[in-house]
Amino acid sequence: xxxxxxxxxxxKYLKGECSPQEKAMLERFxxxxxxxxxxxxEEFDVEKKRAEIWGAxxxxxxxxxxxxxxxxxxxxxxxxxxxxxxxxxxFYTGSDKKDVQTARTEDQxxxxxxxEQKVMLTLTDGTTISLDQAGNTPLPRQxxxxxxxxxxxxxxxKNNGSASSDDVKSAYNTLTxxxxxxxxxxxxxxxxxWLNSASSITFPAAFVGNERRVKISGEVYxxxxxxxxxxxxxxxxxxxxxxxxxxxxxxxxAGESAIVTTLLEGSVQVVKTGSQxxxxxxxxxxxxxNSGSFKVATVNAQDAIxxxxxxxxxxxxxxxxIMNKIARWYDVDVEFRDDIxxxxxxxxxxxKKTLDDLLKALEQTGDVHFKTDGRRITVxx
Numbered sequence: 001x002x003x004x005x006x007x008x009x010x011x012k013y014l015k016g017e018c019s020p021q022e023k024a025m026l027e028r029f030x031x032x033x034x035x036x037x038x039x040x041x042e043e044f045d046v047e048k049k050r051a052e053i054w055g056a057x058x059x060x061x062x063x064x065x066x067x068x069x070x071x072x073x074x075x076x077x078x079x080x081x082x083x084x085x086x087x088x089x090x091f092y093t094g095s096d097k098k099d100v101q102t103a104r105t106e107d108q109x110x111x112x113x114x115x116e117q118k119v120m121l122t123l124t125d126g127t128t129i130s131l132d133q134a135g136n137t138p139l140p141r142q143x144x145x146x147x148x149x150x151x152x153x154x155x156x157x158k159n160n161g162s163a164s165s166d167d168v169k170s171a172y173n174t175l176t177x178x179x180x181x182x183x184x185x186x187x188x189x190x191x192x193x194w195l196n197s198a199s200s201i202t203f204p205a206a207f208v209g210n211e212r213r214v215k216i217s218g219e220v221y222x223x224x225x226x227x228x229x230x231x232x233x234x235x236x237x238x239x240x241x242x243x244x245x246x247x248x249x250x251x252x253x254a255g256e257s258a259i260v261t262t263l264l265e266g267s268v269q270v271v272k273t274g275s276q277x278x279x280x281x282x283x284x285x286x287x288x289x290n291s292g293s294f295k296v297a298t299v300n301a302q303d304a305i306x307x308x309x310x311x312x313x314x315x316x317x318x319x320x321x322i323m324n325k326i327a328r329w330y331d332v333d334v335e336f337r338d339d340i341x342x343x344x345x346x347x348x349x350x351x352k353k354t355l356d357d358l359l360k361a362l363e364q365t366g367d368v369h370f371k372t373d374g375r376r377i378t379v380x381x
C-alpha cells in the first residue's frame with residue numbers, strides 16, 4: 001500500500017465508507033505500526049500533527065451529531081492510524097530530503113569514494129578489475145560473452161555463442177562488493193542480480209548444459225529469466241535454491257546463525273541434505289546452520305529487499321543482527337560490552353543517514369548506548 005492509497009483509505013475510514021475488509025486492514029496496520037513506532041521520532045512535530053488530526057475529527061463529529069449510530073471509537077482508531085502513518089511518511093520522505101540536503105565533509109566523500117572503488121570483478125585467469133575504475137574502458141571478452149559496462153555503472157554479460165562448450169564450462173567469474181556498497185549485474189541469460197554490501201557471486205560467463213548454476217555469499221537478490229528447460233540453481237553454504245524463473249532474496253553471510261531465503265514472486269525449492277521445502281510468495285525459509293531442517297514462515301517479503309531501495313528495516317530484530325548490518329554497511333567493527341545482543345528493536349532508517357544519526361536514533365529507545373572510537377563501536381546497556 002503506497003502513501004496515496006493509504007491516505008485515501010484513511011479518508012474513507014473517517015467518513016464511515018470502509019468495507020469490513022478495508023476496516024480490518026487499517027486496524028491491523030495500526031497495530032503493527034504502533035509497535036514499530038512506539039518511541040518518539042526525532043525532529044517530527046508529533047503534537048502539531050496530532051492537533052491537525054483532531055481538528056479534522058471535530059469537524060467530522062459536528063457533521064454526524066444527528067446520526068444515532070455515531071461512535072467515537074472508529075474516529076479514535078482512525079486518528080491513531082493517521083498519526084502513525086504521518087510518522088511513516090516522515091521516515092520515508094522528509095528525512096531523506098533532509099539527508100540529501102545535509103552537506104557532507106570532504107573526509108566523508110573520500111571515504112565513500114574509496115569504498116565504491118573496491119567493487120571487484122575477478123576473471124577466470126585471476127585478473128582483478130575495479131569496476132568503478134573501469135568506466136568506459138572495454139572489459140575483456142569471457143569465453144564467448146561480451147562484458148558491457150552500462151550507463152548506470154553496472155555490467156552485463158552478452159553471450160554470442162562463439163566459444164566452445166569446454167571453454168564456457170571453465171570460464172567462471174566472481175563479482176565482490178565491499179562493505180558499504182551494493183551492485184547490479186546482468187547475467188548472460190538475462191537474469192538480474194543485486195549484491196548487498198560485503199557479498200559475492202561466482203557465475204559462468206555463459207550458461208551451457210541443462211542447468212544454470214551460481215554460488216553466492218553475503219546477501220543477493222535475484223530476478224531470474226524464465227527458462228523451463230534450464231533450471232537456475234543458487235548454492236550458499238549447505239543449501240541450494242532451485243528455480244525456473246522468479247524473484248527471491250538469499251541472506252547467507254558467513255558467521256550468521258542462519259541462511260534465510262525469501263520469495264517475492266513465483267516458486268522456489270530450497271534444498272539441503274535430508275530436507276527440502278517449497279516456498280510460496282511471501283514466505284521465508286530459515287536454514288539454521290546447526291539444525292537439520294528448515295523453518296518456514298509468512299513474512300513481509302518487501303522488508304527483505306529494503307536494502308535494495310536503500311533502507312534498513314528492523315522488524316522485531318535482535319540487536320546483534322542489527323549491529324551486523326550496521327558494521328557491513330558503514331564499514332565499522334562492533335564490540336558488545338554488555339550482554340544485550342538479544343534486545344529487540346523496530347524501525348525504518350535510510351542508509352543515506354550518517355552512522356551517528358542511526359546510532360542516536362537507536363539510543364532514543366533508552367535500551368542501548370554506544371561509544372564510538374574511530375571505526376570501533378562499543379555497544380552498552
